[in-house]
Amino acid sequence: MGDAVTAPLALRDVDRHFGPVQVLHGIGVDLRAGEVHALIGENGAGKSTTMKIMCGFLVPTGGEVLVDGRTRRFADQREAEAAGIVMIHQEFNLAEPLTVEENVFLGAELRRGPLLDKRTMRERTAELLDRLDCRVPPTARVRDLSNPDKQMVEIAKALRQEARVLVMDEPTAVLTTAEVDTLLEQVDRLRAAGTAILFTSHKLGEVKQVADRVTVLRDGRVVHRGPADMSEHAMANAMVGRDVSDLYPAKAAPRGEVALRVEELDVPDHAADVSFELRRGEVLGFAGLIGSGRTEAMEGLVGLRPHRGRIEVDGRSVTIRSPRDAMRVGMVYLTEDRKGRGLLLDKGMRENLTLQSLPDFSGLTVDTAAEERALDDAIARFDVRAPMRDVKVGNLSGGNQQKLLLAKTMLADPEIVIIDEPTRGIDIGTKQQIYKLIRELADEGKAVIVVSSEMQEVIGLATRVLVMREGRIVGALEGDQIDEERINGLQMGLGRAAA
Amino acid sequence: QETQTVGVSIPAATHGWAGGMNYFAQEAVDRLEEVYPQLDFVLATAGDAAEQVSDIEDMLATRNIDALVVLPFESDPLTGPVAAVADSGAWVTVVDRGLSQEGIEDLYVAGDNPGFGRVSGEFMTSQMPDGGDIVVLRGIPTTIDNERVEGFEEAIDGSGINVLAMEHGNWNRDDSFTVMQDFLSRYPNIDAVWASDDDMAIGVLAAIEAAGRDDVQFVLGGAGMKEMIARTRDGDPMIPANVTYPPAMIGTAIELTAVGLTSSAPVSGEFTIGSVLITPDNAEDYYFPDSPF
Amino acid sequence: MTGAAATAPQRRDRSHSLLDLHVLGPILALAALILLGTGISATNESTFLSASNISNVLSRSAFIGIIAVGMTFVITAGGLDLSVGSMAAFIAGLVILTMNSLAGTVESVPMLVLVGMGAALSAGLAAGAINGFLVTNMRIEAFIVTLGTMGIYRSLVTWLADGGTLSLDFTLRTAIRPIYFGGFGWLTWPIIVFAFVAVLGELVMRRTAFGRYCAAIGSNEQVARYSSVNVNRVRMATYVLLGLLVGVATILYVPRLGSASPTTGVLWELEAIAAVIIGGTVLKGGFGRVWGTVIGVLILSLIGNILNLTDAVSPYLNGAIQGVIIILAVVLQREKKAGT
């Protein structure tokens, strides 16, 4: 594609303020038909804001949006959509009580006369999901879906619209490797069909794999623009502005006593016969495909779901019926669903940070000064970047929300930490810091479980890996055994390693 | 002997007088069920006219009633349904308020709302021959209340009595207390109060007492609540009189209906239970210590 | 895409049994009530299952029922309307005044009836639009808007009636009585209209884009907005629809009693909302079920009817029995749901 073709969608010198804070400074991007353009940058760099401006969800405070070379001011997203511009949001944008089909066709229902043509919509939804290798029935309620499935529904919804311009804000953050591949196949297909695609991801491997051109943002400014032939390392450095190497810290051999022993844990309908031991100083990885029941098993373990089985903490048998019970024995779980279960989006950072450990901050009344100090610490330790200190958490960038969630969990000072998808949506620079932090926790003698769908993460962090499949542990890997091939084989049911 | 069913349909106990009426209805039903084993009673209370119509429909459709005693919530809406009962051949007794059409009922035990207002007004004029400033508390906005107030206004017309203000106290102690407090704030001098109901009179008296005002010479309630009659009898200067509107009339009506059904005694016709002025002289005759009202 | 397709979990079919129990909840409660009624009427000579009793119960359910169908849409879309009872009273008053005042000039009774119906529908539409406007355009909490208009309409009807009762001209009343009492045998007009509204409502809720938009808005306004749904227009439409249905209910109400007073329609709003919730619609919005509402209305009417069958309970305690049954009806439903 040459420059002869006018860009179907472009930004020129776009600024954007939120109140007194300017988050975008003179952004210029242009998308070309039949090309995948990657927008990368640290958390809070302004990627989502840029994308929202392109798709009419936000108006720029300066500069202009060009459609086919002509200046357009979208009054709202509907006008952008009418111009063939469609966006997949970073956060789920689905009506939970509605079914998959209802969500996919929301706002663009097919009708026969005055009535809905449900059959055709269902068929088309099924087709779209099939294309994404997603096995969810169109009549399932979105509320009942797992995160990856929800993301697939989002993508199906966007594909349904046959857009000229498709803007995807971290579509792969909640997907597992296999699903990412499916998605990227679809991206290839759309590119071939002439769609202009803007894509963002913190997984630079994907960027490398799919993008034709790259724009790098830092602190709301474009710092690099060019073809995607740069190395991942170069991308990372451009984003962060310093040299990022050695993403994963060195592993230390687990020492310590058994901190947690789980025997025959059953979470009805989701996981069965889950048994394992966790030592102090150990980072235990849980790998598996979607629906393998890792999340549910962990939720059962901390009392968020009804469960059966024996649990011992530090050699003492304990009964855990609620997260409170779990916290009492020093065990804390960090949810994979930061928006729905992790953070109060309409509250500030301080309230969110201390919600779990509030008893530590309150005698008769809550000690707000101590809370503020804790917030200072958290901001420094986890590099939370907020436009203003009293911002509503819902207005933080996705990655910064995740950092706050981590900070909230760590504030409870747990002995046993269960982290579900710890770095979902976190930029590579911060990822490095979080990995270091997990390492440090282990070094301090805490016991850590990392549930992650990013195989590299499991491999890079864990001293031992358990692989789950269909609600059961199908294998354990240790030391040098931990590699992509073995994990893949196990999680797909191709082999069984001795536990 | 075959059992016969008597339906009794009355408004629910949403204010003091209605409460008394509910009590007397229940009491009459309990008593008469003992006396007349061959009679079966159905008592239904309704919160509004539509519900009362439903009750009457139910009695006709499911209980096949042989007689109906009804105290209509409102006259107009009840006329058709009660006529339907009469058409089914059942005996109909209407209490307190007449229906909009004549000749439907077999027995009419009537209260006299305009008369209630008139008697009250006449007492006011007799107490204040030189006129004076009064305030008036009205009941729940209904035709009954309108009739009473009209009767009262006619009676004081030209007497020099000046009505400073009227507000709805809804036949409710709390509401009348509030309204009276505000009247007392608003008017530095009030000679007397027509509370038009004993429940409202209680609220009014409490407000006056709390304000420590001595310009108000007396309060005239109504309907003959036993505590108030006792105070009149005992010569309480604040409550020099009362005007009857006996809730017990429902009991009388039920009893007469029972007699009419079970015997050949002629009980049809019209009985008007007039409103009587109670003063310390005759208070003893109207004091029924066992009544709840 | 390697072998993922093979190992990915199969298209999961939700286990239907649990869902069904949730669906069955209100139906079970209704069935239990009907059994209770039949049982009671067997012990005395009353006739609970007679055509005339059933016809009575269904006919009188029609007012609340029709309103509750509209309320289902409002609640599904995350709204609330407390004003429907006094709105009905006010519209009834207006209709009566209109018909009375025209009775002198317009000769033809059918013409007059049509004018009355027109008045009811347009007043309902206007009242609904006012509520809708205040909620959507002025962005005031629906609870406050409709609490306010509830007071306003109630006052207006009291004022129109001068504190007393507004009554339809006697001749007119006889002429329009068949609108409530007529029909095909026990199948009276109110029953027919209610059935029609209910079926249509269910259709609209389940089979039209409008129904979907209501659920979407109620579950997450932002999502609906991001999906190109005109949130304000849909929300407005729910209030207007409800207003219209209040108008329809009034058309059936006026012929029944031929009058309107300050006590007309008191607490209908609570009854309508209760019916909606008993039927399984979620009070906070996002999920609505018109047929459930119909069952909810029937449950509420039957409670009153059954209490009239027996002297076993003091009339003072009717309200308590009603309360217990309402809670039980919902427990039945929730207990099953708890299984999920």
Next chain:
Amino acid sequence: MTGAAATAPQRRDRSHSLLDLHVLGPILALAALILLGTGISATNESTFLSASNISNVLSRSAFIGIIAVGMTFVITAGGLDLSVGSMAAFIAGLVILTMNSLAGTVESVPMLVLVGMGAALSAGLAAGAINGFLVTNMRIEAFIVTLGTMGIYRSLVTWLADGGTLSLDFTLRTAIRPIYFGGFGWLTWPIIVFAFVAVLGELVMRRTAFGRYCAAIGSNEQVARYSSVNVNRVRMATYVLLGLLVGVATILYVPRLGSASPTTGVLWELEAIAAVIIGGTVLKGGFGRVWGTVIGVLILSLIGNILNLTDAVSPYLNGAIQGVIIILAVVLQREKKAGT
């Protein structure tokens, strides 16, 4: 971490102007009403700003006010309670019966009064716990639970009073009158208790973990649950607190007229909820403001007071004026918010 300090946001640099206007909303509405009252009382000889009138208005606001403070917690935590009015009536009836029945045996009046207070508080606690149990443990929609208990308590008090009025023994009544009418001059006990409850409520809402938890649960129950908050216990506590405060309100109510009847406390629930919403608490939960509620209560009482001070409007239209002012009070607040 490296550049964190540099990019970390500065402390507190909120733009106060917008926030303040939203906060000012209810206060402005209250001020406007006071001005209106003063204006009206200037045109006739009434004394709106007199100590006695102010004392009257404040004292009588106390019942609803104390209940509304409790309601603020329930609503903030995403709940609702429609039963408070009839709960108050029922408790008042219980207290009167208890005191009357003990009057024969217990000699000391202070002792009796204490027993009465104890009865009110424990009944309130129990009633609140029942609502809470049904909502949390049985997981029934709060609207339905409290609609049910509303009917139940109303029926029970009607039944206790045999449809009529329950009255306190005359000597007892005189003895306890000062609980309502006494105090320090115009500063009567109800005002003192109301102020105390309000200040304490504001403190609890803003400064304690409990208040935080209420807001968290109302904002997103799942998040609260995942954050180790004992959701059921907190929610239960809001209902119990409300029940207790209904008990407190009853302790002040009974001495006023010494009676309870089926009409006691009718519509208090609506008034309390309206006060809460006017005060800026969000009906769907997640954000609550006790001081706003206090202002809401005062606004509602003042409307009635002012209408009683003037003949300008027909008493039939009082309800309409009330409705308009309620809506306006909230418009004032929302208009400003729209600016954000």
